[in-house]
Amino acid sequence: MLHDALIAPFTDFAFMRRALAAVIALALGGGPIGVFLMLRRMSLVGDAMAHAILPGAAIGFLLSGLNLLAMTAGGLIAGFAVALLAGLVSRGTGLKEDASLATFYLTSLALGVTIVSVKGTNVDLLHVLFGNILALDDQTLLLVAINATITLLVLAVIYRPLVVESVDPLFLRTVSRAGAPAHLAFLALIVVNLVSGFQALGTLLAVGLMILPASIARFWSRDITPMICIAVPTAVLSGYAGLVLSFQTRIPSGPAIILVAAALYGFSVLFGSVGGLVRQLFPARHLEA
Template identity: 75%
Template sequence: MLLYDTLIGPFAEFEFMRRALAGTVALALGGAPVGVFLMLRRMSLVGDAMAHAILPGVAVGFLLFGLDLVAMTLGGLVAGFAVAIFAGVLARVTALKEDASLAAFYLVSLALGVTIVSVRGTNIDLLHVLFGNILALDDDALMVIAINSTITLALLALIYRPLVAECVDPLFLRTVSRSGGLAHLTFLALVVVSLVSGFQALGTLLAVGLMILPAGIARFWSRDISGMIVIATLAAIASGYAGLVLSFASKVPSGPAIILSAAVLYVISVLFGSVDGVLRRRLMRGHLEA
């Protein structure tokens, strides 16, 4: 009975918990595959920078319309796309590399977004924008997350082959096809869409966590890209469920609880993972030395 009350009872009894779990599953389905490609393309920190880049757009939507989901979502999309385009253009017309230009935009975006929210809102509003509130998801928020995740999965399926080819051998892709540039731009758009989906639930600061940490977990359990995507998605769902249970049973905020649950899985994977896990490498080294 205690096990039921802890693991199942909150979702059976409270609708807001079921909504939060549904939102987490939708975010995992759309965000985890994107996170895998971010990791394989060595763009994990780019994802973090883009998460902060959407903040000014979200803040402008909040400034004009308050906590209106549609306005904040559209503002985040516009800001994310604008930063991605400007950073790419700046990297091509100057000696500055794309990661450095993104870092500059990220710092400016974070400061500008916090300033805009602070002008009209309270500290509670600022915390809502920065850290989200997955326990307060309504029908509109769930619909936005579900639509964005569906679009993300559909477009990923279309550009899957060039994305994989670019991860494995980008020079070969440029030799045999011109689809690499379009696939790269489409992928950056999907990163923005995934982050905008996550900000309502986890905030602009933590949304990237449910993309990158599950991808890192998958890296220690599979060498195959499709296997990584499946494992990352399952890890994201498990982290969301565990975080919600932890949040319900304690005073830990739901967003940080989800990310901390993913961090625990990440540490376990680093230690015990079947692909380059610390203990497995030591066992293999000891076997070779013997």
């Protein structure tokens, strides 16, 4: 019975195996990015960037239909453009970066929906907004895997300045000039992983598999490396359980994955060893000398 419910969907159906492989790749790339987004208080920036890629992907859809390369290239261009414009506006005016990003992301979301609606149908619009991880082909899976590999390699190079900047940015500025290049590389990795998530979960849910596992990890550890080690398996578990839930019910796969992650988040809020509500109400007794 358990085999039929938990394992058989992946042994019997190739599309489920591709979806699970995509979830693992998204977790490996997006898990660490989500941890740094949370520590740098940029979670809403990630959400804004997820919407920012929509008009570029929509233009790719308008020109080539549901063509993977066109939509991916358009999403990358739009994401980098919005990040650059928001940075220029915040530095050249008195407007804070979060307000600038909010303006651009709302505009991008409205523009992207309009572009898709001009040529496509409601089904196309739902595909762009919410994705369909069960419909991934080998080409898309390869793209997601390549993006995850690039993310891990770049993170290995910029890991130390990212950690220092997350803890004490002023100290990093006094001892090194690596902060600005690391920050730009980190923004680029956000866009790359959002494009991967967009292919699987759509523009509205792409950031969910980055932020929720990172938030869960924060309730179980205070250190960055253990948080990453918790966030990645949590993202994989959420993806696996969400796919099983979607297969056994009528819940769409993308929302099912995010709902499972949200349930794990609720459990962590209650029972997490670092700041969980139960731990605060019933603190562990310390040994007395």
